[in-house]
Amino acid sequence: MAMIDRIPDTKQEWFKDAKYGLFIHWGLYSILAGEYKGKQTKHISEWIMNSLDIPVEEYEKLTDEFNPDQFDADALVKMAKEEWGMKYIVFTAKHHEGFAMYHSENSKYNTVDATACHRDIVKELADACKKYDMKFGLYYSQSQDWHDPNGFVSKANGGKETDNQSKDFQSYVDHKVIPQLRELLTNYGEICLIWFDTPMDMTKEQSQQCVDVVKELQPNCLISGRIGNQLGDYMTIGDNYMPRLPLEGDWEVPATLNDTWGYSKFDQSWKTPEEIIKILVKIASRGGNYLLNIGPRADGSVPQESLDILGEVGNYMRENGESIYGTRKAPSYPYEIDWAEFTCRDHKLYVHVFEPRKKLEILNCSNEVKDAYLLSNGQKLKYVCDESCEGDAVVIVDIPEELHDAKTYCVCLELKEEAPIFDPIRG
Numbered sequence: 001m002a003m004i005d006r007i008p009d010t011k012q013e014w015f016k017d018a019k020y021g022l023f024i025h026w027g028l029y030s031i032l033a034g035e036y037k038g039k040q041t042k043h044i045s046e047w048i049m050n051s052l053d054i055p056v057e058e059y060e061k062l063t064d065e066f067n068p069d070q071f072d073a074d075a076l077v078k079m080a081k082e083e084w085g086m087k088y089i090v091f092t093a094k095h096h097e098g099f100a101m102y103h104s105e106n107s108k109y110n111t112v113d114a115t116a117c118h119r120d121i122v123k124e125l126a127d128a129c130k131k132y133d134m135k136f137g138l139y140y141s142q143s144q145d146w147h148d149p150n151g152f153v154s155k156a157n158g159g160k161e162t163d164n165q166s167k168d169f170q171s172y173v174d175h176k177v178i179p180q181l182r183e184l185l186t187n188y189g190e191i192c193l194i195w196f197d198t199p200m201d202m203t204k205e206q207s208q209q210c211v212d213v214v215k216e217l218q219p220n221c222l223i224s225g226r227i228g229n230q231l232g233d234y235m236t237i238g239d240n241y242m243p244r245l246p247l248e249g250d251w252e253v254p255a256t257l258n259d260t261w262g263y264s265k266f267d268q269s270w271k272t273p274e275e276i277i278k279i280l281v282k283i284a285s286r287g288g289n290y291l292l293n294i295g296p297r298a299d300g301s302v303p304q305e306s307l308d309i310l311g312e313v314g315n316y317m318r319e320n321g322e323s324i325y326g327t328r329k330a331p332s333y334p335y336e337i338d339w340a341e342f343t344c345r346d347h348k349l350y351v352h353v354f355e356p357r358k359k360l361e362i363l364n365c366s367n368e369v370k371d372a373y374l375l376s377n378g379q380k381l382k383y384v385c386d387e388s389c390e391g392d393a394v395v396i397v398d399i400p401e402e403l404h405d406a407k408t409y410c411v412c413l414e415l416k417e418e419a420p421i422f423d424p425i426r427g
């Protein structure tokens, strides 16, 4: 498992503790919402310029329509913190389309100079994050830039073949990427991480150039795994992928609530709050962070479905946060069971239950249990540490009648031992 041996360690406790963050994909693509001149894109909506082969001069005209009169950074950050339970925010400062969502001196193609609203969105979010003590990170597309004549253009999502070789990619790095990173790391206070993406043809030297400017200006700012050339401070898992096992090192799963990152009026394949909670618990139990995305509409408002789902997940986090935040990977449970996932911290095993049950039978849990209760309200539960007919250790917890139909709740088992022991033999 070579990949897994190489997962780096950030040495930063805030990142290891965070577990749950908010990704925001917002740009000119949000105006198109998945459709251009009556044509619907088949791919993720933020790729529409590339997928539908929209010429630069045409796409630039979208700046005339950028009017985020419903965007309220203060309210959004407050909600992410207080209602949704997120510990960090990552915002698309510049996505592959090349448009800067902040006041860039380097390129006039930005929200302040090229639109009638003249708003610096990164600044608004940075100020709100500071106010609410929220960690703030920025997504920056370092390799792909479909606006700059020398930026890389991929055809991964349906775009046409582009002769990248004949471009002066190094000049794009020197004249756009590095100066823009300088601006972002100088003008907006503390940046917790830069979320680089799709390195494509970047050489090791070019990736290193990006790393160097980040670390020169903010030594504690983390570099995402997608800087390329193994230079990231942590591993970025493939979008919406789930590691099968607990992993050593620091890693993060970037993920969507539906199927696209940028807003699309067509994409209605929303996951349920229960599905999201289960994914969040699985990621925490395997030792990672979940960076969950919203794609605001062009006006800055967040789709109601996203608000509803994140609100429900937030309720679970408010009642059961102790079982997620600040935890480290749990020992892997040996059996494939659908009804529960486990997280842990010193002397506690948390059983997250995802199906209605009358009893929780945790086969081969050989701990000595000292207490069992519902995490949300402390209600005590009856339990036994027993042996199965085969002589294997089993812990059985009775679920009170009023909860027989409940799904998505968390039971805390206090253990004599420091950590859960998944072993058929009680020691």
Ligand code: JFZ
Pocket (backbone or CB within 6 Å): 044, 046, 047, 197, 198, 237, 238, 239, 254, 261
């Ligand atoms: C990239 C972007 O192209 C996309 O628009 C979005 O911003 C997403 C978060 O990141 O897409 C990727 C990059 C890498 C993988 C999948 C999608 N991957 O490694 O599986």
